[in-house]
Amino acid sequence: MNIFELLKVNSFSKLKVINKNADLYREIETIESTETPDVAEYLPKNTLLITTAMAYKDDQEQLCMLIRKLNDLPCAALAIKLGRFINYLDEKVIMTADELGFPLLQIPMDVTLGEIYHQMLGYLWNVQNKEVLYALNTQKKFSTLIFQGASTEVLLNNLGIILKKLVVLMDPLGNIIGSNDNFIEGDMKNVKELFFSLSLYKKQSGVVQYYIDPKKKKGRISIYPFHAFGRNSYYLFIFNSESLPADISALVIEQVLLAFEFSLYKNLCILYHKLKDNERFLLLLLDKNKMEELPPQQLLSIEEKHGLRPSKFYYVVLVTLESFKNNKFHVDKFSHREQKYIFIYEWLQKDILKNYHNSIILVPEIENYRYVLLIQDNDNDLEEKLRYYHDRLLEMLQVKVTFSYGNRVSEIEAIKYSYYGALESYQVGEERDDISFIKHFKTKNVNELLKTLSKDEVEGFCIYNLKTLAYPQDVKSLEIRNTLRTYLESKCSITETSNKMFLHRNTVKYRIKKCEEILGRKIDESDFILQLQLSLILTEEK
Missing domain, CATH: 3.40.1390.20 (HprK N-terminal domain-like)
Structure with a gap:
């Protein structure tokens, strides 16, 4: 009271x-x-x-x-x-x-x-006694509705009937997720404006707050924050709350909020199983759950329900939640991390579907606290949208995200290579346009590519191709090796090699003939020339 x-x-x-x-x-x-x-x-x-x-x-x-x-x-x-x-x-x-x-x-x-x-x-004692009884009855009613599987809309409609008021439920990002039947479009705009003008997401308060309707300049709006995950809250808005029925107390509202909290947690658990089903699609694309690859047409047939479709190109963008990436995803007991991960997935999925339909597919990669964006159409405004996602999540949920691009591929069965390219972009990618949270694939040069081979493989490859010219020690062998390198760089032109090295043409001819004797074959096949060039690069790195 x-x-x-x-x-x-x-x-x-x-x-x-x-x-x-x-x-x-x-x-x-x-x-x-x-x-x-x-x-x-x-x-x-x-x-x-x-x-x-x-x-x-x-x-x-x-x-x-x-x-x-x-x-x-x-x-x-x-x-x-x-x-x-x-x-x-x-x-x-x-x-x-x-x-x-x-x-x-x-x-x-x-x-x-x-x-x-x-x-x-x-x-006061008489009122409080009635309030306790009414709160217990309200709790019983809402608990029954929840156990019967009632949706958020049903709960809100029942609350609206009890209060005889307009009620609205808003998520931590300022999206309206439900209301009773009296809600109209003008009210929706009013609630969103109030949410952002008051910066409710910054206050992190569990205390009810009251405001005068900014549009009508009268009528009190009560805002009840209640626990969602971590410091973030959902918000129950009650319009014209100055004239609530006499038997509606803070205790009654508290029981209602507990019911909503339980209902939202239940919905998150249901969404988790939906995410697991969607993750199987990712495993199928990456060939992680089958011993043999599926042909493209069979893959399209199986995964059509996820939005996979024929396209001229595909590529992957990884969305990594930096704030959680070193933590384990617990499926038996959701902490604020797991709840945020599921909530963000649901929000991203709705927004992407609204803006891109099936041109972009969102797939969860649960264990690594990542999401996979599979792009299968033009994306002229994608980077602008990614900036919006980054800023919104950081400001309102205190979650930092990084986006990393893979290379474009033209075949469905090659999508996995774009995925692994996106992983590499995340680790050693390069920024573009000074956007620190977006990393693009950095093309490797030959040196970087060949560094992925083991030491024994490199030495074996080089000695097989260059023989004693692989790691020469004497001056004469070094001269012959240097002539071979310049000759290959000059596209096997005696004249160009002699000009670059300031040597007589006959001297170059003699040294190339000597190289062929050491190598045991003519230097006239393109494949052999490429192997010699690679071997020279690798041994020079050595």
């Missing part, structure tokens, strides 16, 4: 609100009556304090200090019986209360403190 509701009761209608800026929606949990100056040190929260302010009759400056302490507690209100010890309140007292929005109430002279105290306390 709050101050506004208390003042509507006939028994307390004679209580007068003294200050203009009083917040009458402060909750009352108990009633206390005292004249002790240091009472603020001993009061429970949300107390309505009754007093004659006798201790402050000669120093209302101290009364201002009391009001500040009560507001910090917080306290619901201060009800003062004027005319007994204090005839009127100084302007500075009222200004202090208005500054804080703290309610000051005046108790009429014809009522004793004992009477008003017992009447208020008795009424």
